[in-house]
Amino acid sequence: MGTSLMEAYQQAKYPLLGHGKRDVQVLKEALEHADGDMASDMYGTGAVIEAYQVKMAELLGKEASVFFPSGTMAQQIALRIWADRAGSKQVAYHPLCHLEIHEKDGLKVLHGLEPVLLADQSRPVRLRDIAELKEDVACVLLELPQREIGGQLPPYEELESISRLCKERGIKLHLDGARLFEVLPYYGKTAVEVCALFDSVYISVYKGIGGIAGAILAGDLDFMEEAKPWKRRHGGDLISLYPYILAADYYMERRLPKMERYYREAVELAEMFNGCEGVRTLPEMPVSNMFHVFFEASKEKAEAVLAEVAIETGVGLARVLQDGGEAGCKYEVSLGDLYADIPRVTLAEAFRLLERKLRE
Amino acid sequence: MGTSLMEAYQQAKYPLLGHGKRDVQVLKEALEHADGDMASDMYGTGAVIEAYQVKMAELLGKEASVFFPSGTMAQQIALRIWADRAGSKQVAYHPLCHLEIHEKDGLKVLHGLEPVLLADQSRPVRLRDIAELKEDVACVLLELPQREIGGQLPPYEELESISRLCKERGIKLHLDGARLFEVLPYYGKTAVEVCALFDSVYISVYKGIGGIAGAILAGDLDFMEEAKPWKRRHGGDLISLYPYILAADYYMERRLPKMERYYREAVELAEMFNGCEGVRTLPEMPVSNMFHVFFEASKEKAEAVLAEVAIETGVGLARVLQDGGEAGCKYEVSLGDLYADIPRVTLAEAFRLLERKLRE
Known part of the structure; x- marks a missing residue:
């Protein structure tokens, strides 16, 4: 029995994924820079929350924003508001949308909304998917980048066309921007420019940003005022x-x-x-800090090889793999602060070993 | 224009309410005692959350517990589970229950539940209110102590009778124990003894305990397992x-x-x-760390007097008053660490001044 991949990754000198360990030190460091005399927020009011909400609204080019404990809560509420305003129960999104696969159907069970699925599991939503929509949906949710398929994006011009089409058809366009800041360099656009194409915007503060937890929902003033009682109903309007x-x-x-x-x-x-x-990535050319890695080898084989690479070179390339059966296996890479700490020569050595071991 | 009551309270040498300021230092102090190497919880798993949940389940004498970001979320979910199991939409609670007056009707809007109101706004729920229930309710929620009426309690023997009656009638009994630990000294009972009378229990970690935010929901293992997907649906299953x-x-x-x-x-x-x-409290003899104070004087008069008392003696008795019109005004006292710091002679002086000024 060799060391498991997870163990090898945790012991590696150069783990490659993200910003580093999600440990209590992350919060301690942030608090060392905070003034102890600063008053807590109180149920959504107070300087600390209000100033941050104004700052984020400005950064995203929206009239207002509200801080939520989670994106799950923020996005269900955004879609509920658009649905209520349109008098329709239907909203449209990708089959691998977070709301469809990670939220235990909160949108359906708590809000009674009925998702219409756009595109398919192999590709992101395109203009034609929305043009061909027959249902009278209140809102289209676009996730940029589409995380579950490696972080793929439509071309920016197509995003503009989607935005125009939605406006023409009276459909609200909501941005699942969990990783919005991560795609701005590829698009060569500011957050304000991208968000201007959307009626409402959610961003996560613990993906590329690397905070502890939480989300921002931004939009027009009246939309955000409507979101606040929903935050209370969900149990998200915490005292602090x-x-x-x-x-x-x-x-x-x-x-x-x-x-x-x-x-x-x-x-x-x-x-x-x-x-x-025997290895390929999706997208082949990433458009953000993330991509998926596919191995033709079986999960057992690839895990053993990646563990050996970590032990012999110190480079932790992967923590855990997902079994794809006949198709081999895969995992998600998302880069943050750690990658820059790996010496180039060590990384090259790790890849030479990876290729050799996979061939064995 | 004199100093406002709020300003006078904030500047008082001896503020009397609670544990002190809710500022960032509260979290800094707790974190100074935490190990930076400790790993974050991950979506409800991991040592830090699991150990605390086990500890709280033991303290409350229940099989399991789950940590929630808020009591609003925890209690809606508890009632939803009991309602689903009973196949009834009806749950019963006091007209001044938190779910009825502070949650923007989340229970009704998100869960479609229909509350049956027990007792009235002047008194806590008694055995006869439940005995006389005609509706086929899934669950009765009892708040101990009933906060909005000064923190009143039924006698312990009556609590036992209520528990027996609910069992006989197949009604689940849920404890809103936001301030459970605060009533144990009066009852002369342990948390385990009181919680044994209930099928599910919620407690708050930021009232008498004085934490930052959060709640525990405790009950049987299968009940708590059922609560977890609901926590996810509500958007409360935070990464950390x-x-x-x-x-x-x-x-x-x-x-x-x-x-x-x-x-x-x-x-x-x-x-x-x-x-x-011209001053009285409700209850006249408190049964916990809290009570309400009623002044016969108008809100304006009482505020001016309380501000003067704070300025002249340093004792901040009240922060803000609630207008009762003809009936004068009132506010809530909830004691914590601060009270013990006030010198007896200073407190006596404050009350002498209060009485004299109210008479003027």
């Missing part, structure tokens, strides 16, 4: 959300300027994977 | 809840042993208020 807000603000300041670097590094790293026989 | 959990654990250790003291002090303080002409 400041631990998440302070961490979000602290890490955002440090990491938004690095999004371009994470993206360039993802492109570089994907090229190394695609240079190995 | 540890900031709230670490603070809850830290302050609980320090404050559970003081609940007896807070209760005795509330009895003492209420007696001082009742000794003033």
Whole structure:
């Protein structure tokens, strides 16, 4: 019995994924930079939450924003508001949308909404999917990048066309921007420019930003005012959300300027994977800090090889793999602060070993 | 224009309510005692959340418990589970129940449940209210103590009778124990003894305990397993809840042993208020760390007097008053760590001044 891949990754000198360990130190560091005399927020009011909400609204180019404990809560509420306003129960999104596969059907069970699925599991939503919509949907949700298929994006011009089409047809367009900041370097656009194409926007503060938890929902003033009682109904209007807000603000300041670097590094790293026989990435050329890696080898084989690579070179490429049966196996790469710490020569050595071991 | 009551309270040397300021230092202090290497919880799993849930289940004498970001979320979910199991939409509670007046009707709007109101706004729920219930309710929620009426309690023997009656009639009994630990000294019972009378139990970690935010829901293993997907649906299954959990654990250790003291002090303080002409408390003899104070004087008069008392003696008795029109005005007292810091002679002086100024 060799070391498991998870163990090998955890012991590796150069783990490659994300910003590092999600441990209590992450919060401690953010709080060291916070003033102890600062008053807690109180059920959605107070300087700490209000200032952050104004800052995020400005960053996203929207009239207002509200901090939520989770994106799950923020997005269900956004779709509910658009559905109520349109008098329709139907909303449209991708079959691998977070609301469809990770939320235990909260949207359907708590809000009675009926999703119409756009595109299919192999590709992102395109303009034609919306043009061909027969249902009278209140809202279309677009996830940029589409995480479950490696983080794929439509071309920016097509995004503009989708936005125009939705406006013409009276359909609200909502952005699942869990990883919005991560795609801006590829699009070469500001958050304000991208968000202007959408009626409402959700962003996560703990993906590329690397905060503790939490989400921002942004939109017009009346939309955001309508979101607040829903936040209360969901049980999300906590007496104090400041631990998440302070961490979000602290890490955002440090990491938004690095999004371009994470993206360039993802492109570089994907090229190394695609240079190995029996390995490919999706997208082949990443459009953000993330991509999926596919191995032709079985899960058992690939796990053993990746564990050996971690032990022999110190480079932890993967933590856990997903079985694809006949098709081999895969996992998700999402880059953050850690990648830049790996010496180039060590990384090259890791890939040489990976290729050799996979061939054995 | 004199100093407002709120300003006078904030500047007072001896503010009397609660544990002190709800500022960022509260979290900083808890984290100073936490190990930075400790891993974050991950969507409800991991040592930090699991250990706390086991500890709380044991403290409450239940098979299992789940940590929630809020009591609003925990209680809606508890009632939903009992309602689904009973195949009834009806649940019964007091007209001033938190779910009825503070949650923007989440229970009705998100879960489609129909509350049956027990007793009336002047008194807590009694055995006869449940005996006379004609509706086929799935669950009765009892709040101990009933906060909005000064923190009143039924006698313990009556609680036992209510529990027996509910069992006989196949009605589940849920405890809104936001302030459960605060009533144990009066009842002279352990948390395990009181919770044994209930099928499910919610407690808050930021009332008497003085944490940052969060709640525990406890019950049988199958009930708690059923609660987890609901927590996900509500958007409460955050990637990291540890900031709230670490603070809850830290302050609980320090404050559970003081609940007896807070209760005795509330009895003492209420007696001082009742000794003033034109002032009375509800209950006259507190049964926990809390009570309501009623002034015959108008809100304007009482505010001016309380502000003067704070400025002249340094004792901040009240932060803000609620207008009762013809009936004068009132506010809520909830005692914590601060009361013990007030010198006896200063407090006596404050009450002498209060009585004199109210008479002027």
